[in-house]
Amino acid sequence: MEAREKIRALMPVKAGVNLRMAAGRGHYGSTGIEIELSGEEASVLELMSQQIADRLGRLPMIREVDTSLESGDQEVRVAVQRERTLAAGLSSQAVASTVSSALSSRAVSHFKTDDREVDLIMQYREEDRETLDQLKNVPVFGAEAALPLGALADFSFVEGPRSIEREDHQMRVQITAEATDRRASYGAMGAVEAVMSEMPMPPGYSWSFGRWNRYMRQDQDSGFYSLLFALPLVYMVLAALFESFTQPFTIMFSVPFALIGVALVMHLTGQPWETMTIIGLIVLLGIVVNNAIVLINHINFLRKEGLGRDDAIRLGGQHRLRPILITAITTILGMVPMVAPFLFPQWFGPVEGRAATWAPIGLVIIGGLTTSTFLTLMIIPTIYSLIDDASSFMRRVLRSA
Structure with a gap:
């Protein structure tokens, strides 16, 4: 992204000239x-x-919106006048052959070597076919005499055919655009989807995101599903470890504490919520609960040794700090x-290749683990007390019932 902005700053600004850079695609964070x-007409x-x-x-x-409809090249159209040609004893084919011989770059023969x-290739010299007047003066040899091409045909400048691709027997047009920055890329896709949903489509016409956009969205959805699956899996493991349904809730509060740090570091570094960020969240989910496990497990051990709950919480915090x-x-x-080149490119050089791909994972782990560690030490003991009181109250209610 920085390279694009530097290239854009170096380009000259001229009246009537619009600069468009090709849309980046084919990699994460694009x-x-x-x-x-796609359609028929x-x-x-x-x-x-x-x-x-528009x-x-x-x-x-969104910026730099463009379409794949390329304007045709400027062409010179030669329209043979049949009456003049026949009066001169020539045919339209003879005139066309003369033009082709003068300008075509096709091989007329081959020379074999060992x-x-x-x-x-036989054609006019470059300096003899640079202007339209020179083309009009090309001689067309007939039975009696040679006539200039301009006397047998009319010439006009026209626009050549436009380029339209086909896929699955239907015509296809691509519309490309660029998000203003990487952080806005996923939000931009949502805004584009909202615009397209309001756009009426005639029968037989449809739209879809490009291949790489579809791949990125599929990876993002798969990552969210994996994250949602990991949460109950971690809870079940904790429930089996502590032989309790309530204490794992205390430990699971480490996860939202980590999300605070993740959101902060992503905002400060300008990183989008992309696939590698979600992978980092899944890894972080298994790391941040370790601190709470160590703390809660030691508190339970002290309570089994005969200490009161509040004393066990204070002493457990001191022992496990x-x-x-x-x-x-x-x-x-x-x-x-993993993240040093990303945070300090002036010292370690620009982030390139795999380093740029894996850096978001390191940023997520650093940000989430930092906030989760301190908030776990300060807030988890309070949550432990509240959930323990609620569990004791529910047990008394069940006994009285």
């Missing part, structure tokens, strides 16, 4: 957005693509090499 329109697709491009251009997080075959801090600090320091 800001490129691609929409595919090219004219309808052209009209729809222009309307959609609407997308009004979105604040190891290869060389094409022989140093191990929890040492464990968290060593884990965070182990993540530093």
Whole structure:
């Protein structure tokens, strides 16, 4: 993204010239957005693509909207006048052959050598075919005399055919755009989807996101499903470990504490919620509960030794403060090499290749573990007391019933 902005700053600004850079795609964290329109009539697709491009251009997080409808090249059309040609004793084919021979780059013959075959191309010299007047003066040889091409044909400048792709026997037009930054890329896809849902589609016409956008959305959805599956799995393991249905809830409060740090570090570094971020959350989910497990397990041990609940909480916090801090600090320091080039490119060089891919995982773990460690030490004992009181109250209610 930084390279794109630097290139854009270096480009000259000229009146009447619009600069568009190709949409980035094909990698995680890309800001490129691609929409595919498909249907039967090219004219309808052209009209729809222009309307959609106009609407997308009004979105604040979208820029550089473009379509795959390329304007045809400027061409010179030679229209042979049959009456003049027949009067001169020539045919339209003879005139067309003369033009082709003068300008075509097709091989007229081949020259064979010992190891290869060389094409022989015969055409006018470059300096003899640079202007339209020179083309009009090309002689067309007939039975009696040679006539200039301009006397047998009319010339006009026209726009060549536009390029439209086909897929599954239907015409397809692509609309590409760029998000203003990586953090806005996923929000931009939602805004684009809202615009497209309001766009009426004629019968037989449809739209979809481009291939790489679809892949990114599928990966994101799969990551969220994995995260939702990991939460109850962690709870079941904790319930089996503590032989309780209530104490795992106390430990699971470490997860929202970690999300505070994740959201903060993602905001400060300008990172989007992409696939690698979700993978980092899944890894973080298994790490942040360790501190609460160590603390709650020791408190339970002290209570079994005969200490009261409040005394066990105070003493357990004192006993486990140093191990929890040492464990968290060593884990965070182990993540530093992964994120150092991302945070300090002026010292370690720009982030490239796999480093840019894996850096979000390290950022998530560092941010989430930092806040979770301190909040676990300060707030989890209070939550432990509240849940223990609620459990005692429910047991008394059940006994009285």
